Amino acid sequence: MTAQVLNEEGMIKENIGVVNKSGGGGAVGWAYVAGFEGNPHKLFVSSPPIVLIPLNGQSEYGHEDFTPLSNLIADYAAFAVREDAKWDNLNELFEDMKKDPESITVVGASAPGSMDHIQFVQIAKAAGVDIKKIKYVSDQEGGALTQLLNGSVDVYSTGVAETVEQVKAGKIKVLGVTSEERLEGEVLEDFPTAIEQGIDETFINWRGFFGPADMDPAAVDFYEKKFKELSDSDAFAEIRDQFGWDEMYLNNEEYKQFLNEQKKDIKSLLDELGISAN
Structure with missing residues (x-):
């Protein structure tokens, strides 16, 4: 989508090729780019897994091995249960988890120690749940929602956009989202935040662009401006609105500082869970 807007709005004249290198929560893609040190034509989009995955030992490359160019958007997590579940808000869920955390199973599409796991852990910790006892299962084959609907698991930790159609269909309900304020848009505006439920924590699924290590400063400056x-464009604002994303632009220096802070916070969580590899 970003490549399309950059081309269609005339911001970058040259055609931008997009290649999807899936696998490892993004690690396959960024490992590929790592081999093009200094090359200003090999960029990739990443999100919290570029901090999480190296910390849990599943990638030899972390954000420090690349050039952060600009962050663009903030997305958020949603915690959903079946429509007929007994919980109607996060506090009811977390009260039961405090009493018997292992009786409730949380599913996500990412590996243990990666995004769907950690976004739930971060909010649960702020609510007073013993995060070491949270029962998290990973379904990386696209079956997490099915597991929720058929009763195999109790809670689905996912992105906000992944819940909308199932909420419309009356199959699930969202107990809370991790944004600071309520999101705008049909259905989204009905999702309560963790903060408004008295849980003083957020989780941002940020997304931005990186290049290989040792990029020329002139190339970094070029991409920052673009x-x-x-x-700032109206075309990209429409895309943000369509997906319920917030604007979160960070330049090169701001992005580096933000990523370093993220690493510190996430490492503390992984250490507490006993799954940090560093």
Whole structure:
């Protein structure tokens, strides 16, 4: 989508090729780019897994091995249960988890120690749940929602956009989202935040662009300006609104500082869970 807007709005004249290298929560893609040190034409989009996955030992490359160019958007997590579940809000869920955390199973599409797991853990910890006892199962084959609907698991930790159609269909309900304020848009505006339920914590699924290590400063400056132009454009604002994303532009220096802070916070969580590899 970003490549399309950059081209269609004339921000970048050259055609931008997009290649999907799936696997490892993004690790396959960024490992590929790591081999193009200094090349200004090999970029990739990443999100919290570029911090999480190296910390839990599943990738030899972390954000420090690349050039953060610009962050563009903030997305958020949603915690959903079946429509007929006994919980109607996060506090009811977490009260039961405090009493018997292992009696409730949480499913996500990412591996243990990666995003769907950690976004739930971060909010649960703030609510007073013993995070070491949270029962999290990973379904990386696309079956997490099915597990929720057929009763194999109790809670689905996912992205906000992944819940909308099932909420419309009356199959699930969202107990809470991890944004600071309620999101805008049909259905989204009905999802309560963790904060408004008295849980003083958020989780941002940020997304931005990276390049290989040792990029020329002139190339970094070029991309910063182009991504800022993209972020400020009406065309990209429409895309953000369509998916319920917030604007979160960070330039190169701001992005580096943000990523370092993220690493510190996430490592503390992984250490507490006993799954940090560093």
